[in-house]
Amino acid sequence: MMQDLITIENCDICGSKDLRVFDAPGHIMYCLRCGFKFTSPRKVLDKEIADNDVQYRQEHSKTFDRQRSLASYERRMAVFCRYAPCGRVLDVGAGFGSFLHLCKASGAYECHGTEVAAFCVDFAKQEFGLDLKAGILEEACYPSSYFDAVTMWHVLEHVPSPAAMLREIARILKPGGCLFIAVPNDSVMARPGFWKNSVKLGVNRLLGRDALKLKKMYPVYAEEGNYHLSHFTPASMKRLLACNGYEALEIGPDDAYNRVSAGAAKAERSFGFALKVHGLTGIVSFDALLAVARKV
Numbered sequence: 001m002m003q004d005l006i007t008i009e010n011c012d013i014c015g016s017k018d019l020r021v022f023d024a025p026g027h028i029m030y031c032l033r034c035g036f037k038f039t040s041p042r043k044v045l046d047k048e049i050a051d052n053d054v055q056y057r058q059e060h061s062k063t064f065d066r067q068r069s070l071a072s073y074e075r076r077m078a079v080f081c082r083y084a085p086c087g088r089v090l091d092v093g094a095g096f097g098s099f100l101h102l103c104k105a106s107g108a109y110e111c112h113g114t115e116v117a118a119f120c121v122d123f124a125k126q127e128f129g130l131d132l133k134a135g136i137l138e139e140a141c142y143p144s145s146y147f148d149a150v151t152m153w154h155v156l157e158h159v160p161s162p163a164a165m166l167r168e169i170a171r172i173l174k175p176g177g178c179l180f181i182a183v184p185n186d187s188v189m190a191r192p193g194f195w196k197n198s199v200k201l202g203v204n205r206l207l208g209r210d211a212l213k214l215k216k217m218y219p220v221y222a223e224e225g226n227y228h229l230s231h232f233t234p235a236s237m238k239r240l241l242a243c244n245g246y247e248a249l250e251i252g253p254d255d256a257y258n259r260v261s262a263g264a265a266k267a268e269r270s271f272g273f274a275l276k277v278h279g280l281t282g283i284v285s286f287d288a289l290l291a292v293a294r295k296v
């Protein structure tokens with residue numbers, strides 16, 4: 001059954017009400033003032049969605065490969081250690097607990113985590129011996145200035161208000177503490193389809209007709225469900241951080257490809273290339289980005 005949808009009235013980053021439709025079938029809007037793209041109208045997060053999420057994760061757990069799961073966090077761990085070599089760490093939306101397990105195994109961290117899917121809380125306990133708090137971050141009521149570092153691996157794009165989430169994290173981070181955020185990268189540089197569409201649009205305009213068919217860039221909303229509510233680029237991520245009490249230290253490609261998939265070798269090459277491009281130009285050309293920020 002299709003649920004009631006809610007319409008977002010204000011840009012979550014800059015607060016502007018000047019919003020336009022970017023992709024109608026995908027329910028993608030953008031802010032005219034700052035360019036932030038988000039899903040609206042959207043479903044209200046409720047039990048049914050949470051149940052779908054649990055089902056999805058239960059399915060995913062059948063193919064869970066401990067070695068590959070840990071390998072997919074190694075590059076993130078290297079970035080993490082550079083800025084947060086030790087201390088008290090919180091992983092928001094810890095999933096199966098792979099990242100916290102790496103932290104725990106290093107012996108340098110006191111590990112905390114939250115997770116909305118009860119199934120994952122049980123899984124992390126059984127697989128890694130981790131005690132995650134069930135529920136959303138705000139329900140955990142951590143003390144102020146408590147953590148040295150907070151991580152969110154592909155969580156923020158699912159959160160109704162990224163700005164509210166970042167403010168809560170700023171409250172519980174110690175002054176100078178670091179925040180690590182990985183999300184899909186929606187920028188033109190990371191999505192070749194955007195380039196192809198722009199070229200095709202230009203050709204269509206020259207010919208005065210729709211000779212070339214445009215590539216669909218976003219799934220139809222009903223197909224996508226309620227999974228991604230925000231569609232970040234390095235620029236909008238930087239703005240979001242600056243508006244909520246953080247200084248962005250680094251925004252680079254995130255090692256987010258699926259190591260179990262048939263395309264893993266190709267994705268590894270593409271990630272290696274993205275690292276070189278980032279090193280030379282600062283541009284994030286991979287389809288996921290990793291932002292490191294410091295609470296100011």
Ligand SMILES: [Zn+2]
Nearest residue numbers: 011014031034
């Ligand atoms: Zn805006």
